[in-house]
Amino acid sequence: MDANETKLTSILTAHVGQTGGLITGLRAAQEAIGYLPSETDAIAAEAFNLTRAEVKGVISFYEDFHREPKGKTVVRLCAAEACQAVGSRTLQRDVEKHFAVKSGETNASKDLTVEPVYCLGLCSCAPAALVGDRLVGRADVESIARAIENRRKAGA
Numbered sequence: 001m002d003a004n005e006t007k008l009t010s011i012l013t014a015h016v017g018q019t020g021g022l023i024t025g026l027r028a029a030q031e032a033i034g035y036l037p038s039e040t041d042a043i044a045a046e047a048f049n050l051t052r053a054e055v056k057g058v059i060s061f062y063e064d065f066h067r068e069p070k071g072k073t074v075v076r077l078c079a080a081e082a083c084q085a086v087g088s089r090t091l092q093r094d095v096e097k098h099f100a101v102k103s104g105e106t107n108a109s110k111d112l113t114v115e116p117v118y119c120l121g122l123c124s125c126a127p128a129a130l131v132g133d134r135l136v137g138r139a140d141v142e143s144i145a146r147a148i149e150n151r152r153k154a155g156a
């Protein structure tokens with residue numbers, strides 16, 4: 001059993017018997033490891049007396065769960081209607097070009113992930129982005145780059 005498997009087993013079994021324990025356990029595991037590696041399915045299935053398919057179904061259902069490590073900074077670009085109306089598609093293309101990473105992917109140096117999101121509740125300041133945990137209204141490449149730089153300076 002490798003270090004990740006040991007950690008997964010410990011975290012997941014700690015949530016057995018709790019209401020919503022599978023979800024809570026998966027969230028805690030992802031928080032600790034950074035993602036949910038494939039071995040999660042078998043470990044969670046055994047711990048919660050489920051099939052691997054059931055665990056896989058839960059992981060794939062919730063957008064917050066991810067199977068690959070994300071970059072140190074995650075930039076979420078709103079792709080919902082209010083933001084589309086004021087140029088979010090252009091912003092996405094500009095961001096992809098400027099940071100050399102496609103939406104839905106992580107860059108080669110593993111420090112940046114760009115992904116779509118559907119409404120950040122900042123429609124009045126569209127187009128909106130979320131850089132780490134910081135909302136950016138009327139976003140453009142420059143404001144997103146500044147927010148990334150501020151995160152880096154803050155040690156995030």
Ligand code: FES
Pocket residue numbers: 078079080081082083084118119120121122123126127128
């Ligand atoms: S539609 Fe983009 S923040 Fe609501």
